[in-house]
Amino acid sequence: MDTGSYPGSRDFLTLIxxxxxVALAPITAASAATHVVHPDGSGDMETIQAAIEAAVAGDxxxxxxxxxxxxxxxxxxxxxxxxxxxxxxxxxxxxIIDCEGRAGAxxxxxxxxxxxxxxxxxxxxxxxxxxxxxxxxxLLCTGGASPVLKNCVFADNTCEEFGGAILCSGYxxxxxxxxxxxxxxxxxxxxxxxxxxxxxxxxxxDFTGNAGLTGGGVNxxxxxxxxxxxxxxxxxxxxxGGGMFSFDSTPTITRCRFVGNSCSADGGGFISLDSSxxxxxxxxxxxxxxxxxxxxxVGGDGLATISHxxxxxxxxxxxxxxxxxxxxxxxxxxxxxxxxxxxxxxGIHLAGTSATFERVIV
Numbered sequence: 001m002d003t004g005s006y007p008g009s010r011d012f013l014t015l016i017x018x019x020x021x022v023a024l025a026p027i028t029a030a031s032a033a034t035h036v037v038h039p040d041g042s043g044d045m046e047t048i049q050a051a052i053e054a055a056v057a058g059d060x061x062x063x064x065x066x067x068x069x070x071x072x073x074x075x076x077x078x079x080x081x082x083x084x085x086x087x088x089x090x091x092x093x094x095x096i097i098d099c100e101g102r103a104g105a106x107x108x109x110x111x112x113x114x115x116x117x118x119x120x121x122x123x124x125x126x127x128x129x130x131x132x133x134x135x136x137x138x139l140l141c142t143g144g145a146s147p148v149l150k151n152c153v154f155a156d157n158t159c160e161e162f163g164g165a166i167l168c169s170g171y172x173x174x175x176x177x178x179x180x181x182x183x184x185x186x187x188x189x190x191x192x193x194x195x196x197x198x199x200x201x202x203x204x205x206d207f208t209g210n211a212g213l214t215g216g217g218v219n220x221x222x223x224x225x226x227x228x229x230x231x232x233x234x235x236x237x238x239x240x241g242g243g244m245f246s247f248d249s250t251p252t253i254t255r256c257r258f259v260g261n262s263c264s265a266d267g268g269g270f271i272s273l274d275s276s277x278x279x280x281x282x283x284x285x286x287x288x289x290x291x292x293x294x295x296x297x298v299g300g301d302g303l304a305t306i307s308h309x310x311x312x313x314x315x316x317x318x319x320x321x322x323x324x325x326x327x328x329x330x331x332x333x334x335x336x337x338x339x340x341x342x343x344x345x346x347g348i349h350l351a352g353t354s355a356t357f358e359r360v361i362v
Contacts (some may be wrong), residue, residue: 033059039066047072060084065094074099074107080114087124092153101131108132115144123150130157136167146173153180160187163194173199186212190219199225211237215245224249231256239264241271248274255281262288267297274300282309289316293323300327307332315340324353335361
């Protein structure tokens, strides 16, 4: 069309263009709004929950520096919306959610319980002093929700039963990147985290000084296909699995370190029961068990595959580095050195376990 042949046609086209931009502007703005909240109640909203209520999917709730406490700043729910909640400086030491939970007054940080919340992001915050009776002292993830947690700290949270800091269940697939767990306690399973029927991914996460009955750091319990890469487990304690516990699951563990973890029974660094874990390029160093398997305990059905890994300075009465009871073990290109056992098998003790060794130094 020759626009020059119509008087005012250029102005007409300009008006159409401007109208289109104006019409689209509210949609674009609404999809990326930011709601600022400060601990003293200033900002766009007085509390974190109020900002979440005002937000729509795709929005960001931006948290100022300081310590958030009280109603509206704990027991937080995303209400089925995929949102980003993050600190203004991406520094979890400067942005803290203190749940102030205790026996008789339980409070946790967050609850994710809708599949539509998948894609939500929690970043750059500390959650501390959460307390729960049955599930997750700091953060509960269920119902198919799959949030992403980045650069967060979970400290001194407690659950009397499942998941001192986090419980992820209900076929959720949460992702954790560069998160730190310290001083969390569970009365039963998962001192820091319990994964149940889920497929989580953990990258560059640290677990230090956590405690539970099974799995001082992490517990993978039933139908859990966890992936761990470049994670560190240090000085965690449990009755079974000081660093990590796996039951009826298939975790894949790459370039992870289990150092100085301990247990009062079996599996100072790691315990596998009816599971098929795959370890690659991992270190098991100076872990201790009071009964079996200072470094690792492998029991029940399943195959534990360990390759290009080092087991050194671990100790236990039976099976200083590795104790196997039934099931199967496959070691390839591994080194076992300076492990100790008071009774039998300073390196390896196998009881009814089929084993394959290839290029293994003991």
